[in-house]
Each structure stands twice: as C-alpha cells, then as structure tokens.
Amino acid sequence: MVKGVAHIGIAVNDLASSTKLFRTLLNARVEHEEEVPSQKVRTAMIKAGGDTFELLAAMDSESAISKFIEKRGEGIHHVAIEVEDIVAELDRLRSTGVVLVDEIPRLGAEHCLVAFLHPKSTNGVLIELVQKIPDVEEKE
Numbered sequence: 001m002v003k004g005v006a007h008i009g010i011a012v013n014d015l016a017s018s019t020k021l022f023r024t025l026l027n028a029r030v031e032h033e034e035e036v037p038s039q040k041v042r043t044a045m046i047k048a049g050g051d052t053f054e055l056l057a058a059m060d061s062e063s064a065i066s067k068f069i070e071k072r073g074e075g076i077h078h079v080a081i082e083v084e085d086i087v088a089e090l091d092r093l094r095s096t097g098v099v100l101v102d103e104i105p106r107l108g109a110e111h112c113l114v115a116f117l118h119p120k121s122t123n124g125v126l127i128e129l130v131q132k133i134p135d136v137e138e139k140e
Helices: 015-026 064-072 086-095
Strands: 002-012 029-036 041-048 051-058 075-083 112-117 127-132
Touching (some): 002 127, 086 127
Antiparallel strands (some): 002 075, 041 051, 112 127
C-alpha cells in the first residue's frame, strides 16, 4: 500500500553549498546527513513542514548522480514514494508491466529499503519506492 511521497531527490554538484541554499530557501534545517557507499552518494535530508528534500552529491564519477548531472545538469533526480511493503509493491507493479530498475530492494539512506522504477515506464520520472525499517531496540 502506498503511504505517500517520502521525499523529492535533487542531484547537486556541491552538497555543502546546496545544503546552505536549500536551508535558506526552505527556512529549514538539515535533519540527516550520510554517505551511502553502495550508491556512491552523500545525502542531506532537509525537512520543511511535512515535506522532505533529499540533496544527493556524487562520491565519484561512476555514480548514477554523477552521470545524471553530466547528462542533464543539477535538478530533480527522483520522486520517492513510501510504501508499507516494498516487495509486495514491486510484485504488483511488475505484474502490471512496469519496468523495474531494482528487482530486489536494497538498503538506502536512513536505513530504508529502496527500489527504483524505470523512467520509461513512469512518463520519464525516476520513481523510488521506500520502505522504512522499524528501529529494533536491543534487549538487555
């Protein structure tokens, strides 16, 4: 089941200057920053009201973000949609003919499971499905 928009992903060249810009534009603060080595990106999550913007900067020239910026320049990279059960949603979408970039969910930023849908199936928009993984407190 779809829960709503999780965030808007924005590809940027310089994470520090872009973070400063979006903090000013949105009059908001950075909620979370991290490196995601598996995707070769550094991210900054900025929350404004009920909305989240994920700034994404490449860690090296082989990352998808680096290639995106090289081809299209900085700008909106993807729209992330939060789902309750990412595996069920991938199965449902696959059965309708949607082309999946990720057949199997992988670990993304903020310890969420993520999977991307191919833009050729979604009117040119890269869609990321996101499933939050509940925090599990260690038992003493």
